[in-house]
Amino acid sequence: MPRFANSLAQCTRVHSLAQRALLASIVLLFTSFASAQTLIKADALVDVVGKRLIQEPTVLIEDGRITSLNANDAQASTIIDLSGHTLLPGLIDMHVHMTGSADEHGYKRLATSQTRAALRGAKNAERTLLAGVTSARNLGAPGFIDVALRDAINEGDVIGPRMFVSGPSLGITGGHCDNNLLPYEYQAQSDGVADGPWEVAKLVRRNIKYGADVIKVCATGGVLSKGTKVGVQQYSLEELKSVVDEAHRRGITVAAHAHGAEGINAAIQAGVDTIEHASFIDEEGIRLAKKNGTVLSMDIYVTEFILGEGEKAGILEESLEKERKTGGTQRENFRKAVQAGVPMVMGTDAGVYPHGDNLYQLSRMVEFGMTPMQALRAASINAAKVLNQEENIGSVSVGKSADLIAVKGNPLDNISLLEDVVFVMKDGEVVKSAE
Ligand code: ARG
Numbered sequence: 310m311p312r313f314a315n316s317l318a319q320c321t322r323v324h325s326l327a328q329r330a331l332l333a334s335i336v337l338l339f340t341s342f343a344s345a346q347t348l349i350k351a352d353a354l355v356d357v358v359g360k361r362l363i364q365e366p367t368v369l370i371e372d373g374r375i376t377s378l379n380a381n382d383a384q385a386s387t388i389i390d391l392s393g394h395t396l397l398p399g400l401i402d403m404h405v406h407m408t409g410s411a412d413e414h415g416y417k418r419l420a421t422s423q424t425r426a427a428l429r430g431a432k433n434a435e436r437t438l439l440a441g442v443t444s445a446r447n448l449g450a451p452g453f454i455d456v457a458l459r460d461a462i463n464e465g466d467v468i469g470p471r472m473f474v475s476g477p478s479l480g481i482t483g484g485h486c487d488n489n490l491l492p493y494e495y496q497a498q499s500d501g502v503a504d505g506p507w508e509v510a511k512l513v514r515r516n517i518k519y520g521a522d523v524i525k526v527c528a529t530g531g532v533l534s535k536g537t538k539v540g541v542q543q544y545s546l547e548e549l550k551s552v553v554d555e556a557h558r559r560g561i562t563v564a565a566h567a568h569g570a571e572g573i574n575a576a577i578q579a580g581v582d583t584i585e586h587a588s589f590i591d592e593e594g595i596r597l598a599k600k601n602g603t604v605l606s607m608d609i610y611v612t613e614f615i616l617g618e619g620e621k622a623g624i625l626e627e628s629l630e631k632e633r634k635t636g637g638t639q640r641e642n643f644r645k646a647v648q649a650g651v652p653m654v655m656g657t658d659a660g661v662y663p664h665g666d667n668l669y670q671l672s673r674m675v676e677f678g679m680t681p682m683q684a685l686r687a688a689s690i691n692a693a694k695v696l697n698q699e700e701n702i703g704s705v706s707v708g709k710s711a712d713l714i715a716v717k718g719n720p721l722d723n724i725s726l727l728e729d730v731v732f733v734m735k736d737g738e739v740v741k742s743a744e
Contacts, residue, residue, distance in 0.1 A: 346371045347737065348385035351715060353395040357690045358704045360682055362721055366396060370711040373737035378707060391715050391732060391743055397685065398705050399443025399470075399712030399735060400727075401692035402667045403606045404564075404585055406660025407433050407458060407472070408450050411614065414533065414661075416490060417623035427454035434462060434469025436665035439741050441730030443712040444692070444702055445470045446656075448525040448564055448585065449478035449486065451500050456520035468740065473696055475525040475564070476516045477501030479509055479552060484543040485531035485566060501525075506551035509544070513555040524556045526581070528565045529572035532615070532631045533624065533661065539631045540569030540589050549579035562695065564606070568635065570594055577603045583695060585656060588639035590646060598651045604695050606656030607643045609677060610670035612636025614662035640677050647678040654695055655688035668727040681724045711737040 347370045354366035369380035382388060408430035413421060421429075437445060447455040455474035461467040477500035480486025484502075491497040503512045513524055528544050530537030537543075544552075549565070556563045557580065564583045565576035570591040573584055577597045583604045587594070590605070598605060615624060615632045646653065655674065659667045674684040693703025701710050715732035733741040 345387070346376070346385045347387040347389060348380055348382060349389045349391060349396065349713065349734075351391040351394045351396045353719060354705060355395060355397045355682075355685055355720065356705070357398060357682070357686045358706065360686070362395075362719070366705075368396065368705060368711075368713065370734075370737045373711055375705060375707055375709055375711050378705070389732075389739070389742075394715040394717055394732065394743065395719055395726075396705065396713055396715050397441075397720065398689045398703060399714050399733070400441050400668065400685075400688040401444040401446075401655070401696070401703065402437070402442045402470075402657050402659060402688070403446045403583065403654045403692050403695065404448050404608060404656025404658050405437065405445045405664070405667070406449060406658070407437065407445065407447050407469075407664070408454050409660030411618075411661065411663045412622050414619065414623040415535075415625045415628070419490060423452040423454050426451075427457055430454065430458045431461070431467045431469070433660070433664035434458060434467055434472070436663075437659065437667060438468060438470045438735060439730075439733060440665040440667055441714040441727065441733055442667050443470050443714070443733070443735045444696070444698075445472055446523060446564070446692075446696065447472055447474040448523070448566075448656075449475055449501075451477055453477070453519045453521075459522075460520075470735070471702070473522040474520070475523050476519060476521040477512075478525040478527055478566070479503055479512050479516075480527035481543045481548075483536070484527055485529065485534040485537045486525075486527035487534075489535040489537070504548075506548050509548050510551045510555040513552055513559075513561075517556075517559055517561060522561065524552060524561060524563045525585075526552050526563060526565050526576075528567040528576045528581075529569045531566060531568065531586075532635055533628050535625060535627065539635055540572075542569060542572035542575060544572075544575075546575045546579060549576055549581070553580040562697070577601055583654065583656075586639065587646070588635050588642065590642050595646055595649045595651055598646070599649060602652060604652045604654055604691070605646055606654050607639060607646070608656055608658040608670070609636075609640050609643050610666075610673045611658045611662050612639070618662075640673075643674070644678040647683070652691060653679075653683075653687045654692040655684070668730070671727045672725045675724045681721045684724060685720070710735075715743060 369377035459472035
């Protein structure tokens with residue numbers, strides 16, 4: 310009997326039988342909670358650290374953490390038998406917009422309030438988790454609604470992945486991260502607009518004040534914004550340096566949206582931690598990223614959605630036209646970056662396309678040059694490192710959070726199996742079961 314329960318029994322004067330029975334069941338409940346150990350068995354386990362497949366693994370879990378990788382049945386009160394399945398660490402998507410909706414782009418989006426978007430985020434978070442994404446980095450949300458969503462998940466109000474969030478993206482006046490849809494008299498401006506080194510530093514401070522875990526900065530134009538040129542640099546090197554200095558001084562990482570080569574190179578020189586999209590990265594960018602350890606997060610699946618479904622979702626014709634000139638090149642540059650050995654994570658831009666389809670990108674990452682193991686590492690251990698969460702997530706290892714997923718069959722033979730994740734556990738709790 311645990312010490313707490315023992316002393317509870319001693320110091321309580323129990324009179325009636327009913328009271329005794331009640332106390333006994335409380336003690337029993339407490340005892341079973343305190344010693345609840347779950348053992349998971351499967352056919353195989355993808356070891357993303359050792360870069361190998363482990364046959365017939367067992368994973369012992371207690372209090373939400375992995376406590377052993379070679380336990381036996383006798384040690385566990387619950388056994389989860391995943392015969393026929395392969396276990397993997399819960400995966401990490403490094404670029405999502407959890408409060409964004411794939412069916413609301415362009416002018417359609419203007420009719421949705423931030424509050425409504427936040428509530429929709431709750432549904433999106435659950436879908437994301439059930440698809441096997443147990444951690445997600447949210448890069449850009451108005452009004453700090455992603456901070457609220459992260460906190461609601463952590464406090465157990467909403468079911469979703471553990472989230473690392475940026476709050477509003479920093480961007481220049483009229484740039485990719487501003488709202489350029491309305492004429493002057495509406496005075497529409499996004500929450501993260503700042504110009505000049507001091508203004509951007511101030512917004513870094515503000516975003517940290519209101520709960521940001523990471524800073525998102527828009528270094529170049531983009532596809533989905535009105536009136537921006539996708540390849541053109543927007544923030545100057547000086548401004549980017551100011552963002553990075555301020556964030557790093559506070560122990561916070563910086564993710565830079567950057568499509569064009571000049572903006573990518575400036576962002577790397579400024580010291581950002583990840584380059585998002587990296588569509589037109591050139592030889593110099595590849596060299597610099599490798600040298601500085603800047604991590605690329607290239608969303609190479611989303612182009613299929615934008616060109617296939619984008620028009621009816623409200624994406625502007627000018628954006629469709631930009632995408633036609635971006636998606637293909639980005640995929641070829643992904644291949645070059647993989648070949649050159651630049652560090653990579655999986656970032657999808659889910660929210661532009663439907664939440665829950667995040668892991669469709671893995672098969673494209675393999676199609677464009679990665680081995681299945683490389684793609685899975687990009688979506689797990691590599692991401693955990695960038696998040697400074699290597700002690701806690703990113704692999705099935707003793708001491709880490711019990712974030713585990715399973716697929717039927719061997720994903721190293723067929724990476725598309727990740728499009729049908731049948732079992733999901735987060736923090737030791739089963740949120741989706743194989744039966
Ligand atoms: N949010 C990004 C932008 O608007 C999406 C880019 C999508 N296209 C692509 N090929 N990755 O710029």
